[in-house]
Amino acid sequence: MSNKSNLVVIGNGPVGHHFLESLVQSGKSTDYNITVFGEEPRPAYDRVHLTAWFETRDAAAINMVEDGYYPANDITLYTKDKVLAIDRSAKTVTSESGKVLSYDKIILATGSFPFVPPVPGHDRENIFVYRTIEDLEAITAAAEKGKTGAVIGGGLLGLEAAKALKDLDLETHVVEFAPRLMAVQIDDGGGKMLRKKIEDLGVSVHTAKNTKNISDGENAVHKMSFADGQELEVDIIVFSAGIRPRDELAKSSELKMGERGGIVINNQCQTSDKDIYAIGEVALWDNKIFGLIAPGNAMAKAACDHLTGCGDSEFAGADMSTKLKLMGVDVASIGDAHGNTPNSRSYTYVNDRDEVYKKIVVSSDDKYLLGAVLIGDASEYGSLLQFMLNKMELPSEPEGLILPQVDGQSTGLGVDALPDTAQLCSCMNVTKADVVCAVEAGATTIGDIKDATKAATGCGGCAALITQVLNNQLEKNGVEVNTDLCEHFAYTRQDLYNIIRIEKIQSFEVLLEKHGSGLGCDICKPTAASLLASCWNKYILEKPLHGLQDTNDYFMGNMQKDGTYSVVPRIPGGEITPDKLIVLGEVAKKYNLYTKITGGQRVDLFGARSEELPLIWRELIDAGFETGHAYGKSLRTVKSCVGETWCRYGVQDSMGMSLLLENRYKGLRSPHKLKMAVSGCTRECAEAQSKDVGVIATENGWNMYVCGNGGMKPRHADLFASDLDDVTLIKYIDRLFMFYVRTADRLQRTSVWMDNMEGGLEYLQSVIIDDKLEVCAELEKEMSLVVDSYQCEWKSTLDDPERMKRFSHFVNSDQSDDNVVFTQERKQIRPKSKNESIELVVID
Amino acid sequence: MSNIDQQVAWIDICKSEDILPNMGRCALFENEQVAIFRVIESGVEKIYAINNHCPFSQANIISRGIVGCLSNKTVVASPLYKQHFDLATGQCIEDEAISVKTYAVRFEGDMIQLAA
Incomplete structure (x- = not known):
């Protein structure tokens, strides 16, 4: 010490x-x-x-x-x-x-700290700055009593603050001293386009306005008086005039x-x-x-x-180029955005229809990029930045870099030309060499790269460029990324999904004969079974589908280490009547099952021998239970809190919503297990943000979160859409789940699935919300087929004497497996450990 | 095992139809648990029998594994930890040092028979 x-x-x-x-x-x-x-x-x-x-x-x-x-x-x-x-x-x-x-x-x-100019009246009440959580809390509280708000300062932070006021349902104004928005980062043309786009969103923009005085208003709390004699009345003012x-x-x-x-x-x-x-x-x-x-x-x-003394990095200044989304508008500024370099040339592309503005500033000989401004579409940001930072020679006619590509020719940057030192991700300081290194160490997907280098995990603006470098490196190494499912199918899971759908294939035999080879294996058979179930919702034990199932799906229970199974009946939303709870207790007692409450708000009964499964399930089904699909790659539970019905904080009926969701998606076969939760307010007692789909009640409806999970690598879910009504929420989940079923790899959770998508969350939103791929109608149709053809697999099995035969341990004897031996611990059974079993043999 | 003179005693275990194609069942045979598999290979029906005890999990579960092939060997994947066993030889594919016992098995009429 x-x-x-x-x-x-x-x-x-x-x-x-x-x-x-x-x-x-x-x-x-x-x-x-x-x-x-x-x-x-x-x-x-x-x-x-x-x-x-x-x-x-x-x-x-x-x-x-x-x-x-x-x-x-x-x-x-x-x-x-x-x-x-x-x-x-x-x-x-x-x-x-x-x-x-x-x-x-x-x-x-x-x-x-935020700079507040010494305008008379700047210290009045209901005037704020925008820097800390306490500031936001104060603004939010004030917004409840106000109708209008103004942000003084139209820079980067000012526009962020304006978004906040807009989101608080205030009529919002931005007041800027300079003649354009974001005066430091962008030029006049860009400023004009940005202003148009911001005004389209319902925010009033006032430029070249010098606030001289703030006093009592007549129709609102404040009156702002400007140097040009004009006035503006608002209830709330936020200063965002720079930092000190x-x-x-x-x-x-x-x-x-x-x-x-x-x-x-x-x-x-x-x-x-x-x-x-x-x-x-x-x-x-x-x-x-x-x-x-x-x-x-x-x-x-x-x-x-x-x-x-552990390293020798120095601070040698920094490039102040930025790319960001302001109120949903892409804005990027690189280097000398204003063309201040003597003799520099600039090229501009303006598209009034799509409201896109792009400008590049290049050296007098057209050889080097000095700066750029991109408004409305910043997709070239990554490659332009690399041209500038690495002083790479531009193609002849550099204007091609920002012109729309008409005939599919690529005028962009060849990533091969980038030096190893090129910084691809500035948030996490990841260079091209780091990405190449990660590829050499075995990374083959953008998800792997994120894991290994943290690249693209900050603002995410570099994801497209990182993917290009990744693919280029893989190609260079002659790595053909083998995405074949297994030796029997030279296809990915996604390919097989499409094949099964398009050719309307109903059985593994036909799939294997037409598109595979050999006998299949424990990889492709369950995958095919899952796909056939997702596509046609076939009863999973229908001949000959049953031979494809993992033992868990075949016996409709989870095999434990001693060969016995666990029994998990569905308890939607964790809601259960005392009578049904008593049935569970009685059944567990009768069959001497180890009993435990699960994290998914249901009850797990362990230690059932295969031959006992039908007897146990008969009793459960007769008492009104259904299978819980705990054994399947399918929807597990929809965890819930009691919501507004009981809770003093609840703002929606989370219980009702969780029942609706669980009953809708139960039985859906998917690439991996699916978990959901519904919370009745932002206190989030149901832990919805750790689920594949989490739903959190708001005063106006539901916020939908996607692609979270617990487990080995926990990941918080991302906010996908806000304040949805019931119908829209269900529609989005239908589409999301079916898109996942269609496109994910085998045993790929939703989080990894999304992380591996180029464009990530935003892309997913564009597919599910904006229907970018025009597949949403199909996805909804496919989901309704699955929902309409639901059956409880245990009930169907019990109704068929032929299928009951398989549960006996021996084909030629009624005896039980004598290898299954229990002992007692804390008044319940548990499997005997290997040592304990040996002792038993000795005593015998 | 010691019937060198091939005077093998074949014992009826079950009807062929009791085991579904491309699946396994466990049989009790001379106090041992035997996993019997019916496999259709290129249209030809084959039958295999190996011990039901999985040396990795110490549980009697081999008969509940998925049948398939790996590099032209017909195999079963043990359902707990997914090691593969060659059905013809009992050899574990992932671990050379491990194998399970095999049994003589055949179709006789509509019956499946095992021999020691």
């Missing part, structure tokens, strides 16, 4: 947190006693996605610090405790709550500062005091403040490398 040096990190925003992560990753964090001070009441959260808070009104949605991460790494975090002073001679820091800590090294990551570094601490401790603020740092991010580093928006490098997350992360890494 005494050998460790004391490291104090001041500020717990995204960049401060990134520093701590880098330090832990370096393996050197144990060399330090690490103390972190944060002014806000909660650990770091993702400010870049601040608007995401509105989707759930829950800070957890944008939390960046995993539960227990700091304690697990011996990091002490004091939230709501601002550092007030640094005493550089005594080497101590003093916090607001009175803590005095001695330090060896300090990391200053205090970030910035939070450098007061550095000022008072006399570190070297820039003329207009900011703490001067060198390439290692050290300040004028070598024991104090500054990173993020508070730091001034080469007289510049960097207000983006990627440069902040790069500084954090450089500071960590220098502190620990």
